[in-house]
Amino acid sequence: AQSSVTIYGKIELAAGKPTGTTDKQIMDNNTGSRIGFRGVEDLGGGMQALFGFEHRLSPDTGTSTSTNFWNGYSTVGLAGSFGRVNLGRQYVAAFTHIQNQIDPFSGDTQAALRDTGMRFGGITKVRVADSIRYDFSANGINFAASVGEAPAGSPDRPMSVAVNYSAGPMFLGLGIENPEGANDNVWNIGGRYNFGFATLSAGYGKGSNNANVDAKGFLLGAVVPFGATDFKIGYAENKLDNTSLKTKRASIGADYNLSKRTKLFANYSKVGGGVPVGPKSGYSAGINHSF
Amino acid sequence: AQSSVTIYGKIELAAGKPTGTTDKQIMDNNTGSRIGFRGVEDLGGGMQALFGFEHRLSPDTGTSTSTNFWNGYSTVGLAGSFGRVNLGRQYVAAFTHIQNQIDPFSGDTQAALRDTGMRFGGITKVRVADSIRYDFSANGINFAASVGEAPAGSPDRPMSVAVNYSAGPMFLGLGIENPEGANDNVWNIGGRYNFGFATLSAGYGKGSNNANVDAKGFLLGAVVPFGATDFKIGYAENKLDNTSLKTKRASIGADYNLSKRTKLFANYSKVGGGVPVGPKSGYSAGINHSF
């Protein structure tokens, strides 16, 4: 009876220890475990109605990860030859099109480099509520623009425009984001190239936080497939101009793919620079299952 | 594997400005965006077991609309030749059978007239927890009676009885509701008639709130279909006896049906009388998708 609804999701859990603590734990930090409901209705004439909402959960404790129950997104929209328009709470254009594209760990697990190298200084948003987003894709080029309501007391409407190009082994992306503060803004650029023996990726970003402090960061990564195993390594750092200290993270890990939907993983991270407090190394081993 | 569960729902979002504020926004006020799970089991001999629970969400922010996660309803019951009996948190009889039947805007969007003309004075409840409800339908006549536990500190059990008749172009309904307070009670009457070129509707209600202040209201509406478009217009007002001021709302709008499940809409409202504060006009344009 669910012909118009698709249920999908992902659940990831690991045993390990994040950086910054001595607490060995069963953990799901950074994993994005989720269950979502989405659907597409064919309206004829090349038009489609789209909807979706996605819950994020912390499976180690059985709780919602956020007071926003549908923390992933909640949207309804239309698609056609003109592209796609969605209303609701949804991803910022720069997040989907470039900020989340460079990290070899895909922003998952304690080893994730994305938030160090591509989303630094407390500038960026992953999602914006009360927003409109437009997407258009053609000939390998994917364009997106998102704008949300200015939150109460904030001077700006959070805006973002991003574009990427994906063809064969190559991915290139560029995004700009102007969050709701008066001074905050950032741009990111990056790419990936699949050389066959390895996919190398590099990204860079530069911006200013709402206190008008300049910040910049970069991320370098590599994924080396070997049979069913993907070896991963990467390094990211960022620096705010009002401090001489960088924030650094290096990670190494491997995914063992049991199927297209299920993998085991193990990884190790080390943080450096002046900002991190507590133990500088972290590690985890676990399972990631999509459905 | 879901043969016994149906997933259904509705999601509506608009850009606009409600009455009472200057805040232009992406909004889902009054929309009832929802996802529900329900099922029917054939028990043989004309008997069925029924269950359902329905979540209400605010897709503009990705949150639950209520601390009651299953704010729509949550019931289990039996159906047979005797009718249907459901236990749980569920709709009040007068709400489903008359109060929610007259508004050409169906209680949705900022243009909704239902809560001005049919559910006034803070008397009525949409749903009652800890309740039993009985429904019986035959020959176009639909009868319902609901009774809930008296909430802690309340003198009355919330009760409601309602009946409507639907046949061909005609709908007539009548309901009475006695909520949990000592003095609150209301009755509503109304009807719709589909003349082909238009469906006209009218409803009236009269009651008393828990402070024993008499209140009355009415609602007039019309829906004029024109190809795939439904033009809608209506007016509602109510008045409490302890004030010389009426609360008034007039709304006009149009739905463009992209399919049976998806429509675009635009509407404009104006409120009047003494009660409303802030800007008196509101408008919205958006999309409503059922699944």
Next chain:
Amino acid sequence: AQSSVTIYGKIELAAGKPTGTTDKQIMDNNTGSRIGFRGVEDLGGGMQALFGFEHRLSPDTGTSTSTNFWNGYSTVGLAGSFGRVNLGRQYVAAFTHIQNQIDPFSGDTQAALRDTGMRFGGITKVRVADSIRYDFSANGINFAASVGEAPAGSPDRPMSVAVNYSAGPMFLGLGIENPEGANDNVWNIGGRYNFGFATLSAGYGKGSNNANVDAKGFLLGAVVPFGATDFKIGYAENKLDNTSLKTKRASIGADYNLSKRTKLFANYSKVGGGVPVGPKSGYSAGINHSF
């Protein structure tokens, strides 16, 4: 589109009055009304990936029963010839394998005896967060071991080991549980035998709570099938060593099975001993539907 997800659940509501109150009510206490999402992926070579998460709701009020939205469990794991390993928030081994096996009322409704006779003194946990659990079954023998993180400020990791044997008419189970406190621990033993005209069950437990007070309890039960009706009767009590007072509960009831998935039930309980306050009798009649 849900080939990889199974939706399942149970909803139970009754009219009645629990022990300890004079409040007649629509109630779902002890029922475990739920909706869950689970799936199994065949990985080849006898291996499977497993996931599931289960929400618990109170259908009388439409609320989540816990601030843990996924209060039932939330796990991901692997199964194979080696058994099953799951990570997440999940049932304690002793709960599933013995504590929840003896009560003829299955821990459901106001008549439930489980928490009096098998889970006494505030010692046991139903579930543990941040845990690993291992299950192995062969030749009718089912073994489970679970261990969770020590909660902040607690000296112990909650651990449990349990085994049961189920063959034909016979069930035997044994479990030990050592929760997170310094002094708390308990073991349970019990069994069921289906004599055809009746299934008789008996269980016993002995332990110590975290204040180092010894406690013990037992449960006796019988289920007598008669056509579509299951008559149920049982008695449970427990006693803490620092009091001369026992906590006692006797229950009698009947389930009328409308189908394999739906039953009507009625039951009566009486509590005794020194601990209960308020009215000592309770009763309920209602419906239980699985999907």
